[in-house]
Amino acid sequence: MQDQYPSRCAGQPELLARHEPVARRAWEPGAPLTAEQIERFDRDGYLVLENVFSEAEIAALQAETGRLLSHPAGLEDETVIAEPDSREVRSIFRIHGQSRMMERLAADERLAGVASYLLDDEVYVHQSRLNYKPGFKGKEFFWHSDFETWHTEDGMPSMRCLSMSVLLAENDANNGPLMLIPGSQRVFVSCVGETPDDHYKHSLRKQEFGVPDEYSLAELAHRHGIAAPTGKPGTVILFDCNTMHGSNGNITPFPRSNAFFVFNAVSNRLVAPFGAEKPRPDFIAARKVAPIRPVSGELMGVAA
Numbered sequence: 001m002q003d004q005y006p007s008r009c010a011g012q013p014e015l016l017a018r019h020e021p022v023a024r025r026a027w028e029p030g031a032p033l034t035a036e037q038i039e040r041f042d043r044d045g046y047l048v049l050e051n052v053f054s055e056a057e058i059a060a061l062q063a064e065t066g067r068l069l070s071h072p073a074g075l076e077d078e079t080v081i082a083e084p085d086s087r088e089v090r091s092i093f094r095i096h097g098q099s100r101m102m103e104r105l106a107a108d109e110r111l112a113g114v115a116s117y118l119l120d121d122e123v124y125v126h127q128s129r130l131n132y133k134p135g136f137k138g139k140e141f142f143w144h145s146d147f148e149t150w151h152t153e154d155g156m157p158s159m160r161c162l163s164m165s166v167l168l169a170e171n172d173a174n175n176g177p178l179m180l181i182p183g184s185q186r187v188f189v190s191c192v193g194e195t196p197d198d199h200y201k202h203s204l205r206k207q208e209f210g211v212p213d214e215y216s217l218a219e220l221a222h223r224h225g226i227a228a229p230t231g232k233p234g235t236v237i238l239f240d241c242n243t244m245h246g247s248n249g250n251i252t253p254f255p256r257s258n259a260f261f262v263f264n265a266v267s268n269r270l271v272a273p274f275g276a277e278k279p280r281p282d283f284i285a286a287r288k289v290a291p292i293r294p295v296s297g298e299l300m301g302v303a304a
């Protein structure tokens with residue numbers, strides 16, 4: 001398969017044009033989003049949906065998140081990732097495979113149904129994770145395009161994939177909210193520097209390869225600006241696989257915990273990595289495609 005997005009193979013970074021549309025389906029009656037929301041996602045590469053989940057659903061998700069965080073021993077060891085300079089939990093991966101409530105959340109029509117519409121295909125979970133960004137100790141996530149990693153290290157062929165971040169705590173201007181460069185989804189920033197073996201063992205704690213150069217980042221930020229959407233628990237921020245994003249450290253006492261679900265189009269299933277010797281493990285890049293049948297109704301365990 002010809003590599004349309006070569007990265008980590010040249011001595012110089014390059015800005016390449018995107019080959020695929022962002023929103024793959026225009027509005028039509030019965031769509032889960034308004035025409036304006038679809039246009040905004042297509043233009044900016046991200047969209048903020050407020051009040052997607054009820055207070056009762058969020059309370060149940062927060063309790064489940066607390067349970068997972070307080071009993072990491074019950075989880076697959078490799079899925080629990082510590083902060084780079086402490087034993088504080090930074091992320092727990094494959095939550096949809098380790099928690100029935102997170103499995104149900106991933107299949108919810110308010111998430112998977114919306115992703116399936118925008119990607120105009122059935123979807124499956126490529127990756128899921130809880131990012132905690134604990135108070136005082138939550139470290140930054142440097143700027144990056146998820147697709148650059150998922151293409152280069154996981155073998156994701158094209159840009160037909162998106163992430164959904166379900167806010168489980170207040171994400172405000174102070175505690176390290178997600179920052180995005182609107183419009184950056186239309187440019188592929190190829191990175192310099194070969195992929196180290198077993199790169200994920202380091203990159204999930206602090207990514208240093210597959211990150212864009214400062215000149216390209218400055219170019220994109222000057223061209224498009226930087227947005228840092230905030231919101232209360234129950235808000236969903238969805239963003240295209242190639243939208244440049246990152247987040248600052250959290251030096252406030254207030255954690256910024258979010259549940260992320262990455263929905264990939266079934267037609268875009270992984271092939272061999274485009275820029276790494278061997279594929280990354282299944283807990284961060286699912287190779288078994290399990291198409292989701294979106295589920296409606298309140299999250300399990302919340303119903304009265």
Ligand code: 6CS
Nearest residue numbers: 141144146149204207284
């Ligand atoms: O490598 C990955 O798949 C993970 N790394 C980052 C910084 N974002 C996407 C994903 O969680």
Ligand code: FE
Nearest residue numbers: 144145146245
């Ligand atoms: Fe990311």
